[in-house]
Amino acid sequence: MIMFWKPSPSGSDAVYIQICRHYEEQIRSGLLPPGSKLPAERDLALRLAVNRSTVQAAYGELRALGLVQSRPGSGTSVSDSMWEQGERQPDWIRYLSRRYNPSSRLQEAVNEAPREGVIDLTQGELHRSLMPLELMERLSGELDWSRPFSYRDDPQGDCGLREALASHPRIGPSLAAKPDELLLTGGVKHSLGLIARAMLEPGDAVAVEGPSYLYAMGVFAAAGIYMVRLPVDKEGLTPEAIPELYRRHRIRLVVTNPTFQNPTGSTLSLARRLQLLAICTELRLPIIEDDPYSLLGRPGWTALPSLRSLPGGRERVLSCGTFSKIATPGMRTGWIAAPRALMAALMAARHASGLTTSHPGERLGAALLGSGQFDTRLETVRAALERRRQAAAEAAAASLAPHAAIQAALPEGGFYIWLKHGLARSGLEVLQECMEQGVAVSPGELYGERPGWMRISVATAEEDMIAEGIRRAAAALERLAGKECHRNKNNRGRREDRG
Known part of the structure; x- marks a missing residue:
């Protein structure tokens, strides 16, 4: 088949979407009947003057629609059974191409x-040998599971875990929170989603570190939040850039991963922590402190005070943490330490996003923190x-x-x-x-x-x-x-x- 068509690099849709649509039209119209072979990925990439990865993405979309099939050694061909699917399916590509799609x-x-x-x-995530799996198995067997689980009993999450977090000698000081200032979540990503739902509206702007945590960017983009970049160097983010970002974009809050930042590994210096708090106090901006790694400093390392624990931090900093980095990645139990004035809105957001979190996981988390072996294992x-x-x-x-x-x-x-x-x-x-x-x-x-x-x-x-x-x-x-x-x-x- 002679190829005359080419995608438009300046088109409104991504090039791989254009390629996918072109072949979808040919298949559904019958120009490419069942069993017809599509060009090899490398050959089509050369014909269309695109990267091979672009063709791979287009063929992947066609496979997802059930229109083509790929077999090792045989290439890609039109599905034999595609006519059984009917021709009135939703146009899934149109839906996906018009909304935020976190999968690149x-x-x-x-x-x-x-x-x-x-x-x-x-x-x-930690290597399996570093996870406290045997300890968690033993603690799970020792727990009293006769007490029923009800979100009405603990609308902010398991009271035992909130008390354990607030009083733990390593975690409590950085949270600077009483149990009623803690909301339990499904991890940091869930926490950020709740904050976006409770505090922001589509079209709002937030300042995030550049480069920044991949899934934090996804959470805000999915909520229609506009992100502006705060530069990061060896001492962490640069607070002096915030006033200009506020003037130009009217940012609503600042998001930072201040200790062992993902992906750079940098730690916000004490001087910059104080400067960040002073600037945000002047501008009346809340700060989101994404803090999953501060317990993982090298032996002998002296942790810097968290933003929330510094003077004035408790009134304007929401601090997020999780068990997934210090225990096991499948333990999707996290927390937000927040001003009491925000707790009702955060609870409503959690209720709307899934009613409650995992109470069994929260009870296990409380037992884990209360065991004398947890701190030893952490070392x-x-x-x-x-x-x-x-x-x-x-x-x-x-x-x-x-x-x-x-x-x-x-x-x-x-x-x-x-x-x-x-x-x-x-x-x-x-x-x-x-x-x-x-x-x-x-x-x-x-x-x-x-x-x-x-x-x-x-x-x-x-x-x-x-x-x-x-x-x-x-x-x-x-x-x-x-x-x-x-x-x-x-x-x-x-x-x-x-x-």
Whole structure:
């Protein structure tokens, strides 16, 4: 079949959506009957002058609609059974293309990356050996499950867990909250969604760190909230930028991950914490403190006071935490410490989003905090993460230069190391090259950063494989740098020929 049609790069729909629509029309009209083969991905990409990943995304949409099928070694063809589906289905592509869709091709590629033989340096969760699974199993068996569960009994969440959080020697001081100032949630992402529902309206603007936590951006975008970027350096966000953002965009609040920030690993200095509070007090702006990592500093590290615990913080800071980073990722129990004036609105938002949270999980969380072994286990995790960060730093110094470098100092805690490689290649290209070398990394574009950056997680992979993963990433960057050098040399040669 001769291909005359081409997508429009300036069209209102993404190029992969245009390709998908083109083939959908041909299939539904009968021009491509059942069993007809579609062009190979590489061939179609060349014909249309697009990236192969764009064709892969278009074919993926067609598969999701049930219009085509792909088999290894046989390529992609029109589904044999597509006529049985009828022709009056909803136009799912139109619905998805007109609304916020948190799934980008790059995010899908990162999610699909971990597989056998690939060292996973992408996931923000503890390795299984660092999770207190045996302790949680024992505590679960010791709990009294005869007491019934009812959201009417504890509309803010399990009272026992709220009391345990408020009084815990490590967690309580940073929360600076009494039990009735705590609302239990399904984790930080759920907490941010409740805050958006309770405090913001579509079209409002908020200031977020740039780069920033991937799923926080998704929560606000899905709610129709406009995000403006606050620059981040080795000392965290830059508070002096806030007044201008307020003047230009009338931001409604500031969102920060002040300790071991995701993805950069930076920690907001005490001077900047005080400056941030002073500026937001002057502008009457609330602060959202996303704080899942502050318990994970290296052994001997002295934690900085939380924003909420500083003078004036209790009146304007909402602090969010979670068990998913300190216990196990499947334990979707989190909390918001908030001014009492907001509690009714936050409770109403939680009720509207799912009535209640998991009371069994909350009871287990209270037992976990109350066990003397939790703090001991936490020290083991802190020491293990420090070993992992040091292994990554040594491997980076030995193999990444001159292709990439850790930004600023090595983080003193948390899961992440932020690397600058400076190559003018898309995140998808970097990920694909790394995958070919047997390692998965998170490109910086996932966090709102420009190309040339990537995040390494030291939390999930086997400890003795982290250095090898860094070496494989270095090999991938070296190959990409060689390709870029060759391309630049060819471009210079063509310019000289024209001259």
